[in-house]
Amino acid sequence: MIRFxxxxxxxxxxxxxxxxxxxxxxxxxxxxxxxxxxxxVVFLIFLSFYYNRNASYxxxxxxxxxxxxxxxxxxxxxxxxxxxxIYISAMIVRVIYxxxxxxxxxxxxxxxxxxWIVYQFNLLIxxxxxxxxxxxNQRLYSTLLFNAVFILIAAYPFKVWMASVRLKxxxx
Amino acid sequence: MLLVSIILLVxxxxxxxxxxxxxxxxxxxxxxxxxxxxxIASKPASFVQGGVESVQDLLNTYSENKKLKxxxxxxxxxxxxxxxxxxxxxxxxxxxNVEGNIRDYSIINATVIARNPDQWQDTIIIDKxxxxxxxxxxxxxxxxxxxxxxxxxxxxxxxxxxxxxxxSLNRVSALLQTEESNxxxxxxxxxxxxxxxxxxxxxxxxxxxxxxxxxxxxxxxIFPRGLLIGEVTEVTSDEYGLTQTAFVNPAASLxxxxxxMVLERTAAGAEEIETxxxxxxx
Numbered sequence: 001m002i003r004f005x006x007x008x009x010x011x012x013x014x015x016x017x018x019x020x021x022x023x024x025x026x027x028x029x030x031x032x033x034x035x036x037x038x039x040x041v042v043f044l045i046f047l048s049f050y051y052n053r054n055a056s057y058x059x060x061x062x063x064x065x066x067x068x069x070x071x072x073x074x075x076x077x078x079x080x081x082x083x084x085x086i087y088i089s090a091m092i093v094r095v096i097y098x099x100x101x102x103x104x105x106x107x108x109x110x111x112x113x114x115x116w117i118v119y120q121f122n123l124l125i126x127x128x129x130x131x132x133x134x135x136x137n138q139r140l141y142s143t144l145l146f147n148a149v150f151i152l153i154a155a156y157p158f159k160v161w162m163a164s165v166r167l168k169x170x171x172x
Numbered sequence: 173m174l175l176v177s178i179i180l181l182v183x184x185x186x187x188x189x190x191x192x193x194x195x196x197x198x199x200x201x202x203x204x205x206x207x208x209x210x211x212i213a214s215k216p217a218s219f220v221q222g223g224v225e226s227v228q229d230l231l232n233t234y235s236e237n238k239k240l241k242x243x244x245x246x247x248x249x250x251x252x253x254x255x256x257x258x259x260x261x262x263x264x265x266x267x268x269n270v271e272g273n274i275r276d277y278s279i280i281n282a283t284v285i286a287r288n289p290d291q292w293q294d295t296i297i298i299d300k301x302x303x304x305x306x307x308x309x310x311x312x313x314x315x316x317x318x319x320x321x322x323x324x325x326x327x328x329x330x331x332x333x334x335x336x337x338x339x340s341l342n343r344v345s346a347l348l349q350t351e352e353s354n355x356x357x358x359x360x361x362x363x364x365x366x367x368x369x370x371x372x373x374x375x376x377x378x379x380x381x382x383x384x385x386x387x388x389x390x391x392x393x394i395f396p397r398g399l400l401i402g403e404v405t406e407v408t409s410d411e412y413g414l415t416q417t418a419f420v421n422p423a424a425s426l427x428x429x430x431x432x433m434v435l436e437r438t439a440a441g442a443e444e445i446e447t448x449x450x451x452x453x454x
Contacts, residue, residue, distance in 0.1 A: 018286035076184035
């Protein structure tokens with residue numbers, strides 16, 4: 001049973017993203033704000049911190065592929081970026097002391113990085129035509145705030161679940 | 173290793189950006205599996221959402237009721253006029269032997285189960301697919317008006333591209349009902365700052381009043397005629413002064429979408445007529 005726990009949580013997180021996306025955009029502080037759920041990134045990076053890095057690459061690849069095929073229709077962006085984010089976050093935590101607060105902060109930085117890369121990429125292929133200012137005001141700040149709330153809620157349960165699954169594997 | 177993956181990435185992106193009739197088989201397979209799960213996952217979510225909305229509805233009941241009462245009287249009059257005109261139209265059609273009307277369509281009702289979470293491309297996903305008879309390029313509307321077209325289909329789900337999507341192929345042949353006559357243009361693009369659609373290629377010598385209704389013209393051969401798109405809010409000339417551009421406030425909300433209707437045009441378009449003619453020749 002415990003074997004299936006992490007994939008199940010992953011799938012639940014994957015579907016929750018698209019459901020939360022139906023609440024966006026909202027009107028706040030005199031402007032339209034897009035709330036982009038990046039819960040999957042939170043899940044994947046925590047997986048690499050508290051479970052197993054190599055397994056998390058596989059998760060990142062598979063979920064990235066599902067994301068590309070089902071939502072964006074442009075193959076390869078998320079499939080490539082999710083593993084890349086795990087790699088970069090691993091480089092960061094190698095040089096700083098790691099606790100759960102630092103993990104959360106690193107994840108938030110990774111979300112900002114992902115948003116920025118995807119934005120530049122969409123400019124390149126002509127899907128987006130936002131200027132940088134609009135991108136920051138309408139997308140990035142509100143998205144980071146939204147995901148910070150998610151990290152606050154989900155970080156501790158994620159850590160506990162992943163650590164318990166890891167312990168189970170070590171016992172076996 | 174890195175080099176190989178970058179080459180692979182570029183190849184994949186190039187492959188998927190190519191204009192395709194429909195998505196490839198492996199994609200279809202993944203899409204069906206994910207779509208099946210999404211169908212199940214969205215059910216409890218929409219249940220909760222529906223509950224919240226019905227409470228809000230209840231709170232608004234009194235003021236809404238007042239408004240509705242006042243418009244009800246007008247409605248009865250309008251209804252009799254419409255039936256009268258409709259009958260008149262049918263009789264005339266019969267007399268002149270005109271078959272097939274570009275206004276005719278059949279409806280498939282569907283529920284929105286997801287919105288593209290990364291929100292760059294304006295796409296939504298609905299819970300009906302090929303098994304329900306949905307095909308690519310069908311028009312999609314809500315009760316308010318037209319919202320987009322079917323981009324691609326899976327077995328159980330379809331992806332809808334909204335009118336606000338930035339895609340050079342996302343064009344709708346439109347008709348502006350001005351006071352004097354009908355003026356044609358094409359819906360091309362979305363102004364993200366004004367949150368309004370742009371109707372371009374309107375002849376420069378035709379006056380277009382602010383407040384004119386914009387509907388689909390049906391001349392593109394894909395969408396039926398007469399779907400409401402929106403209302404003109406401003407008219408400007410384009411950068412060369414050769415044509416006019418009208419800003420159109422969409423009639424249907426492009427964000428808060430829950431139930432949609434997918435419309436299948438029953439009259440044959442130019443392409444279908446051509447292929448039929450070719451078959452006849454053979």
